[in-house]
Amino acid sequence: MASLKAYIITRALLVIPTVFILLTLVFFILRIIPGDPITAMVGQKVPPEVLEKLRHEVGLDKPYHIQYIEYLRGVLTGDLGRSMIWGKRPVIEEIMDHFPATLELTIFGFIMSVLIGIVTGAVAAFKKGSKIDASMRIYSIVAYTLFIPWFGMLLQMFFGVYLKLLPIGGRITPGNAPEMITGLYVLDSILTLNFNSLIDALSHLILPSLTLGIVLSGAYTRILRNNLIDVLNQDFITAYRARGVSEWKVIKHAMKNAFIPVVTLMGLQFAILLAGAVLTETTFSWPGMGTFLIERIEYRDYTAVQGAIVFYAVFVALISLIVDIVYALLDPRIRY
Amino acid sequence: MEVRNLATTIFSLIPKTEGRYMVLAGLAIVSTILIMAIFAPFIAPYDPIKSSGEALQPPSPKHIMGTDNLGRDLFSRIVFGSRVVLSVVLSASLLSMVVGVPLGLISGYFGGKLDRALSMLMDSMYAFPGLILAIAIAAVLGPSVVNAIVAISVVYIPTYFRMIRGQTLSLKAQLFVEAAKAIGSPDFRIMRKYILPNLIPTLVVVFSLSVADAILTEAGLSFLGFIVSAPTPDWGFELASGRPYLPAGYWWMITFPGLMVMLLSLGFALIGEGLSEIYAPRRER
């Protein structure tokens, strides 16, 4: 399988220039703005000498090219520097504090979107040509235009404030967090058999993942519908039906075949998922990477903002690599 | 020549596919909001940045969308807000187009090292979450309308690039282009006369769809505070301002701005989807 290996290797190598370009862009952009993080953080009363000392500590007084080299070296060793504010904790630590929250939200949002998309797409395909089909098509277009903060707030208002059924913000009631193993509350609750935390975490997850899920489901609706229709028209389906195979089995076989392009879509949707997560996090006060990024931008915490963007870049590159490889494994036609 | 043929073709197709309904609906929505933006001073009943009534009033005949916490008429703010949204989004999209289309055309037509390098750059930008890229750029440049235009345009350049490049590649392989080459037409003439006109249908579709997306990006940036600062009205920003008042029951401050974002985005999306349906209808038995 030399060609498959070659594909994987080439694909993996492409990650490097991608990340490099993004890193460089961020580094330069972040240094031309007026105002600097030190002034923002220490407030109004500190004399200039102290300011200078702080800038020196953090390395902002070194010439740009030295800063750049040190920065690149840091990324390669996994050291994203220290935050310039508050406790000056290592950025990678702070990112790991926030990343599981985003990961959990993204996973649940993703699952929701695929499920909703598959169901609506399948319904549309099987009821092809009917009014239901048409409304599913409209749904697929409208869903994405539901502005996430707006849609999220509507859900908050309805389920949280009026019906008082679900929590409207945060990941879990403070103090109820399960013992930290991965940082994914649902998983950790299950692993530590903490039923209370599990319910608490899930109830906080419902609205945000529903918001993300519905907004992102449209693309799946459409693609599944179209592919399913194509598959259903194929000869082997007619053959199954002619042989008297039960309709459920036919559906099952059809779905399996229609699924492959959906996997590619998942990969493409990933970036949209992450972007949508930022707005979802802000709306639901979800303490994830999105909230972290916005907060640190406000405080002009260079290293933290840089670290966050680097993290996103690497993460996206890795995920698209994985998706491409999975797709290559699934589809024998793809080779380099 | 080719353009006129194209127009006639569209026209004759209109009665036959469903796409036309979508296009018409989309056009209706978009033109209404465009009119709202252009004629804002005449349509808005009050000054959007001055208080004109009691604070936090629900929708009433006097203030059809209610008032905000400083007593400003929300409908007027929405009307003027459309100006910000449309100017940012349309300028940004035009900018993206002006950069992305020629690059895509040249890259696709000439191929080679330039093509590979550009494609790699564009692909990495395309894979990166758009909103986050826009946030990084806008945050660094500072909150302002101009900076937002720059930030948003950067996000969509790869979209235009890829679409146009793809189309160029397939057009390049067609017979009439090879024929033109055979008779010795210079490259730029070929691009201008033969390829470019045929890109227009794709371009229009991509434009509508990416404007639809750009509206959501603009609203997102505005919501996070990266575009306007008070008291300038902008839909996303109104959403953020109204948020603290939601649990107290003041629903109108966020319902209407968000609805407008959705409608405008939907309008452009319908145009794009409808056109794409018209140009390449799904043949279903």
Next chain:
Amino acid sequence: MKVKSILALVLIVVATVALLGCAQQKPEVTPTPTETKPAETEVETIVIGVTDKITELDPANAYDFYTWEVMYNIMGGLMRYKPGTTELEPYLAESYEVKENGTVYIFHLRKDLKFADGTPCTAHDVVRSIKRVMKISGDPSWLVTDFVKDVEALDDYTVKFILKKPASYFLALVATPPYFPVHPNYNPDKIDPDQTAGGVGPYKIVKWVRDQELILEENPYFFGEKPKTKRIIIRFYKDATTLRLAIERGEIDIAWRTLTPVDIKTLKQNPELKVIEAPGGFIRYLVLNANETKDYPTKDKRVRQAIAYAIDRKDIIERVYMGTMDPLYSLVPNGMWSHVDVFKEKYGDGNIEKARELLAEAGYSEDNKLKLELWWTPTHYGDTEKDLAQVLKEQLEKTGMIEVELKSAEWSTYVDYARKGMMMASLFGWYPDYLDPDDYTTPFLKSDANNWLGYPYSNPELDKLLEKAQVAQTKEEREQLYKQIQEILAEDTPIIPLVQGKLTIVAKKNIEGIVLDPTMILKYYTIYKT
């Protein structure tokens, strides 16, 4: 084919989970040596909700309000403010002496001081802690280094401070966290952000999960009165709305900082809750650039006074803050000794006629309007800032002779512009470091101290008065001086005070003992349930 792909997927998922597990930092659960987990039996507990965060549990660097509040409850200083008052009294010290014209302070420590794990606390610990603050040179270290030349332990229970120059408010400084003795476990050279060993205080930390919750229990070795409630749980909420819902649903006993004005208004009407308000020490003011070298219209005193006439504080409080602030007529806040309502006496509120008169005198008219650039910053002072700017604009434009252009800059840029004197008129706020009129006057009005405001306002008469007030030995003398200082302030108007924050706390009806005082620190040890 299919099996391979499923395997690949499973492998990836397992790898991710394992990676996450390894990369996770263990939460900062540092049990104190004597107890490893909170008592199992039913312990009297009160739950408080806040939207603040603890930045770092190290007095050498923590410089934010909420962390200081926590430190006031788990640590203590040589002096403290008597709860409910602005009076200082000896705390960890039994007595003190002031010598050599106010440049030497000698404190006699109590002999029964112990940290939460039983380790004795002596003068050597006090000196060690203060020297540590000086060495680490964190953000609040200037409160020590600006004043203290040296500190030494004369014996196990005596601490001697040698000051750089006399400062009559030194006792107020000693009551702030940078002067608190800390447990020997604190890293001597570096900031120790997650250290829970604490100091000498009524409570000790039993559990802390960053941004989640903090659990405090009474310190068995505390020398003073035991706290009224054995156990306090602080829950960190992500936003005001969730906090408000939590108190509405009875999930917490007290909702402290920070609810929005809208939320407070609604909660006031809730029959199961009570809302307690008290004046806080937080002030908001308008800075007018009087710099001679720049060409700003605010150079002209008449312009500044006209602005002072036109401002209507009642309108601001009503519309912007929904009644949750108090009007402020002097830089020295309401409730502090020597405070005089100078701006009210001189200018009143919304005096448009007088404003117009002065503007006309200065050469402006309806055809030749004063063009004023008013700056504000979007997030540092909360969401209401844009409304404040807007309302001020409307008030000033009511004169018909002013045209206000609103400009904003994000905080770090804002502070930068201020330093460079680039803002004609700007909105700022102030939290006190120590409770003394000096902290509300010198940083603004004294020539060398107000550089951060960028417009070096300089009035030699004021400088002299301020210096005299800093070294004067008696309160009466100082009071006189500060009254004079306020009069001059009102005449020159380089700064116009606007409003003073009100502290608001919402609690279940059965909670008693909440003391809100100008220190703005909530003392958990006085609260109890009935």
